[in-house]
Structures are given as structure tokens and as C-alpha cells.
Amino acid sequence: MHWHVSGRIEWPTLTLIICVYLAFAVATTWLADQSLTASILMTSVLIAFFSSLQHEVIHGHPTKDQRLNDLLVFPALNLAIPYARFRDTHIAHHKDSRLTDPFDDPESNYLDASVWRKLPRLIRFVLAANNTLLGRLIIGPAVAQVMFIASDVRAFREGDLKVVTGWLWHIPAAILVILWLKVAGAMPLWAYGLAVYAGLSFLKIRTFAEHQAHVLSRGRSVIIEDRGFLAFLFLNNNLHAVHHMHPKLPWYALPSRYFERRAHYLRHNGGYRFGSYADVFRRYFLSSKDPVPHPLWSRDEPPA
Numbered sequence: 001m002h003w004h005v006s007g008r009i010e011w012p013t014l015t016l017i018i019c020v021y022l023a024f025a026v027a028t029t030w031l032a033d034q035s036l037t038a039s040i041l042m043t044s045v046l047i048a049f050f051s052s053l054q055h056e057v058i059h060g061h062p063t064k065d066q067r068l069n070d071l072l073v074f075p076a077l078n079l080a081i082p083y084a085r086f087r088d089t090h091i092a093h094h095k096d097s098r099l100t101d102p103f104d105d106p107e108s109n110y111l112d113a114s115v116w117r118k119l120p121r122l123i124r125f126v127l128a129a130n131n132t133l134l135g136r137l138i139i140g141p142a143v144a145q146v147m148f149i150a151s152d153v154r155a156f157r158e159g160d161l162k163v164v165t166g167w168l169w170h171i172p173a174a175i176l177v178i179l180w181l182k183v184a185g186a187m188p189l190w191a192y193g194l195a196v197y198a199g200l201s202f203l204k205i206r207t208f209a210e211h212q213a214h215v216l217s218r219g220r221s222v223i224i225e226d227r228g229f230l231a232f233l234f235l236n237n238n239l240h241a242v243h244h245m246h247p248k249l250p251w252y253a254l255p256s257r258y259f260e261r262r263a264h265y266l267r268h269n270g271g272y273r274f275g276s277y278a279d280v281f282r283r284y285f286l287s288s289k290d291p292v293p294h295p296l297w298s299r300d301e302p303p304a
Contacts, residue, residue, distance in 0.1 A: 008063060008064055009062060009063050010061050010062035010063070011062070012062075012250070012251075012252050013061045013250060013251070013252075014063075014072075016049075017053055017062070017073065020046055020049055020050055020053060023042070023046055024043065024046050024050075024077065027039050027042040027046060027187075028043060028180070028181060028184075028185040028186065028187045028192070029186050029187075030186075032185065032186035032187040032191075033186045036187070036191055039186075039187055039191070039195075040187075040191050040194050040195045040198065041195075041198070043187070043192065043195035043199070044194075044195040044196075044197075044198035044199040044201075044202065045199070045202065045233065046077070046199070047078050047195060047196060047198075047199030047200075048199040048200075048202035048203050048233055049233055050073070050077045050078070051078060051086075051199070052233065052234050052235040052237065052251075053073060053235070054073045054083060054086060055090070055235070055237065056235060056250065056251055057069045057070060057072065057073050058086070058087045058090050058091065059247050059248060061251075062250075070083070070087075074173050074176075075173055075176045075177055076173035076174040076176070076177055077177060078196050078199060078200060079174050079177060079192075079196050080141075080145055080196060080200065082166045082167050082169065082170035082173070083166075083169070083170070083173065084165065084166035084169050084170070085148075085152065085163070085166040085167070085170075088162060088166065089106035089107065090106075090107070092105075092106050093105055093106055093107040094244065094247055096217045096218070096220070096221075096244055097217050099211055099217055099220040099221070099244075100211050100213055100214075100220055100294065100297065101294075101297060102115070102294050102297060106151065107207070107211075108294075109131070109211075109290070109292075110290070110292065110293065110294035110297065111127070111292055111293055111294065112294060112297070113293040113294065115293075116292055116293040117293075124292070126139065126143065127143070127292045128292060130143050131288040131289065131290060131291070131292055132285065132286055132287060132288055132289075133205075133208055133280065133281060133284045133285045133286075134286055136204040136205075136208050137204055137205070138201075140200075140201065140204040141197050141200035141204065142197075144200070144204075145200075152166075152167070202233065205230060205277060205280075206230075206234045206237060206238065208280065208289065209222050209274065209280050209284070209289060210222055211240075212272055212289075212290065213290060213295050213296045213297070214296075215296060218241075218268055218269055218270070219269055219270035219272060220269075221241040221243075221244045221269055221272070222238075222240050222269070222272050222273070222274065223238075223239055223240065223241050223242070223258070223265060223266065223269060223272065223273045223274075224238035224239070224240070224273070224275075224277060224279075224280065225238075225239075225273065225274070225276065226238050226274075226275075226276040226277050227255070228276070230277045231277075235251035236251045236252070236254040236255055237251070237254075238277070239254045239255065239258045241265055241268065241269040241272070242257060242258045242265055245265075245268070
């Protein structure tokens, strides 16, 4: 499929941003009046989709003006994660030599073995459960939020003022959403809270298998050859190894780039591949994909 992209604006991405806002307005007003259950479900999907669009914006889409791009996704639809903090931590995550590093990769789900051994038994049980897909869906958003805030608190104590700026900008972004719900919306805040949690849970499907421990950095990012609803919801970020190799490539160009050189990309990432998200569910719904302590990494001797 060929998309029309002008020299200044990537219309597929901009169109999706507009459509998400329109659908969000419908879901939180008219649909909430018709069926609160349907409204919560639709809103949760839109919140997950909005996060995928924020990810596109972080990588320089849909215009050449990054300040305009940031404004396009300014409202904090998920309420939980400040966009500026998502942006800063995700950019740090793209240092591929540090992928999965439990200290320097902000998106790593691994812990250093020495840290793991010192944790209380209950916390270790929770984190182990979180390493199954079922656990990631149920408790994953809560676990991730606690760890995210704890990480930002540590960064603030170490003098990182960008943390404060990110959270301060989050206040008006969240107020916009809350005012919409109060003034125009028909969805109560408790129901919106459920939609936020469910939306973050949907995102855990994407992040669950994105990376693995591997001695080579190029072998740490996955390819999931899904072309269904979830691939669209995640804007083709299931082709994650391709995204890490070409982070500026827009979402709609990833499938053709991958399937034209499929063998090349699979050689490059060492064959870390699933045929679909259904394969991921079959293999890991009740089983751990990884141990919580990083099996290869130590603070003193990281992989090459």
C-alpha cells in the first residue's frame, strides 16, 4: 500500500491523530450514555492507540516541527504517564548497546541479580507473576506505574530537573482531559480510571515480548509477524527489530521494509521471532518468558 506523504506533513499519522480525538469524544459522550461498558472498552482501546501515536511523535512524526508534533498529542489521555517523561525515557531506551540493562535501559523489565536477591519474598512473587502474560495484563500496569514513579523519584533526588518539568507539564495535560469529562463527557471518573488501566494493559501485550536477554545488542529486539488488529493498534511496532534499526521510519512504512528484506532482518536479530501475537499468548499466557533477574547482565560485566 502506498500512502501520500507531502514534503512537510505525513498525512496518515495526522489523520489518525484527528480520528482518535473524534472517536474519544464519541466514546466519552454519546456512547457512555448508551452503554458505559462499551464506552469503557472503546476508550481503553483509544488510550492504547493514542500511546502508539505518541510513540510516533517521539520519533519525529507527523511534521518537521517537533514542537507542533508534541502539541498534537499534548492531552494526557492515559493520565498516568507524562508525555515528556515517556519521551525522555524512550529516547534513552533507544541506546541499543544498553537494551535490557536493568540500570541504564528505562524500559527494561529485568533486575540486577544482586537487587533481586535483596527483595522481600512477596515482591519477588509479584514480579515473577508479572513475567507471565496473564500477570502482565492484570497487574502489569500497576507494577509498571510504581516502578516508573520510583525511578523518577530517584532521578529527581539525583538532580535531574527534567523529571520535575515533565511532571509539571503533565498537570495541564491531565486537567484538559478531566475538564472534558466533567463538562462535556458522560463517563464518570471511576469508569475513566478503569479505561486507563485497561488501555495500559493492552499496551503490555506489545511490550511483553519486545526484548530479550541476548549477548549481542542486535539480538535483543523481536519480530512479531502479526498483521491483524493488534499490529494496527501498536502501529506496526510489533516489527520491533526493524523499528530499532530504523527509528525514524514511520509506522506505515515498516511492513514493506521488513517483508521486502525479511531474511536479512531475521538474520540480524538472530531469529527472535513470533508468527503472531496469538503465538505469544499460546506460549507465555501462563508461563514466564524470562526470569526477573537478568540472566546475562551484571553491573560490572555487561554483554558486548
